[in-house]
Amino acid sequence: MPLYTPTTPTVLLCQRLAEYVRAAWHPIAPSGVDWDFFKRLGDADALASSKLDGRQVLFFPTRYSWEPMDRASNGYDHEVTALVVERYTDGPGDPPRDWTAARVDFVHDRIVKGLRFVQSAPAPWNSNLVSRAGRAEVLDVAKLVGTGRLFYATVELEFTELVS
Amino acid sequence: MSLLVIGAEGGFYQNGGTWGQPVWAENLLIKDVKVNLPFDFAEFTDRSVALKRYKKSLADVAVQATVRADPTLAAYQALVLAALTRNTFLDLLILNTKRTVVGGVGVRGNFVLSMQEEPQVLADGVYTTFDLKPTDDAGGNILYAVQVADVAGALSTLSNFAY
Numbered sequence: 001m002p003l004y005t006p007t008t009p010t011v012l013l014c015q016r017l018a019e020y021v022r023a024a025w026h027p028i029a030p031s032g033v034d035w036d037f038f039k040r041l042g043d044a045d046a047l048a049s050s051k052l053d054g055r056q057v058l059f060f061p062t063r064y065s066w067e068p069m070d071r072a073s074n075g076y077d078h079e080v081t082a083l084v085v086e087r088y089t090d091g092p093g094d095p096p097r098d099w100t101a102a103r104v105d106f107v108h109d110r111i112v113k114g115l116r117f118v119q120s121a122p123a124p125w126n127s128n129l130v131s132r133a134g135r136a137e138v139l140d141v142a143k144l145v146g147t148g149r150l151f152y153a154t155v156e157l158e159f160t161e162l163v164s
Numbered sequence: 165m166s167l168l169v170i171g172a173e174g175g176f177y178q179n180g181g182t183w184g185q186p187v188w189a190e191n192l193l194i195k196d197v198k199v200n201l202p203f204d205f206a207e208f209t210d211r212s213v214a215l216k217r218y219k220k221s222l223a224d225v226a227v228q229a230t231v232r233a234d235p236t237l238a239a240y241q242a243l244v245l246a247a248l249t250r251n252t253f254l255d256l257l258i259l260n261t262k263r264t265v266v267g268g269v270g271v272r273g274n275f276v277l278s279m280q281e282e283p284q285v286l287a288d289g290v291y292t293t294f295d296l297k298p299t300d301d302a303g304g305n306i307l308y309a310v311q312v313a314d315v316a317g318a319l320s321t322l323s324n325f326a327y
Contacts, residue, residue: 068172068195069195069232069289070192070193070194070195070231070232071172071173071174071176071190071192071193071194071195072192072193073192073232075289132287133287160289
């Protein structure tokens with residue numbers, strides 16, 4: 001069955017962001033990058049479909065709005081949520097600080113800085129897409145110190161795109 | 165049949181041909197247009213009538229157009245060049261509908277342009293506002309009020325502002 005190609009600009013943007021991060025990061029399996037509308041994250045004994053292996057980066061379309069920018073084009077404001085998750089499995093006990101810091105830096109470097117598209121350095125697939133703003137949750141501490149020992153960080157990204 | 169006319173469906177056309185044989189290209193970078201066509205009134209009053217009477221005298225035409233700045237497109241470049249040079253003027257057709265809507269009204273004429281402002285706000289799109297004033301070309305063509313006559317875009321002349 002051929003893959004479905006979305007037509008909603010915000011959903012299509014999530015697909016493009018996943019492709020872009022995948023090409024820049026080159027994740028080694030089982031780590032990966034994808035987009036979706038939701039993602040079940042099971043515990044270590046969960047079903048294979050929801051079992052979390054490696055570092056996963058996921059893009060979710062959150063919200064979009066639009067208004068005319070000129071007589072032929074609309075400006076779409078896209079709100080996208082990026083989720084970076086990885087389970088600590090290197091040993092017993094809490095993850096060491098440096099392990100966590102490396103993941104926090106991954107979020108900043110690959111997601112926040114990596115997806116900051118400006119006029120002088122636009123998105124390679126669309127010169128009419130620019131980054132507006134963003135907000136990152138450094139990590140969810142409860143999930144990290146809980147039994148799941150899950151690094152879980154979300155970034156809310158805002159983009160504006162000129163759509164004819 | 166009534167028609168709801170909104171600004172987004174107005175027509176702002178630039179002539180790539182000649183005055184006698186125009187080739188109209190629509191400028192789709194337009195955001196807002198404001199067309200002001202006021203006449204001054206000259207009073208003529210005498211004792212025969214107990215009423216002030218007026219004739220139209222001079223028309224003081226002013227058009228303002230706000231355009232999304234895209235320096236990569238020829239339509240924007242033409243407006244900026246006309247605004248930043250002293251002697252360049254443009255032959256424009258400015259209607260309150262597209263050229264395909266019969267009954268649409270506007271002006272056709274030669275305009276000199278001035279760049280009124282271009283705010284460059286940090287995170288917003290850049291728009292340039294131009295002031296347009298009528299001028300004449302070598303053939304004495306200045307400004308006409310026009311109306312769309314058919315769906316092919318033919319125009320009928322309502323009046324000559326110059327006379």
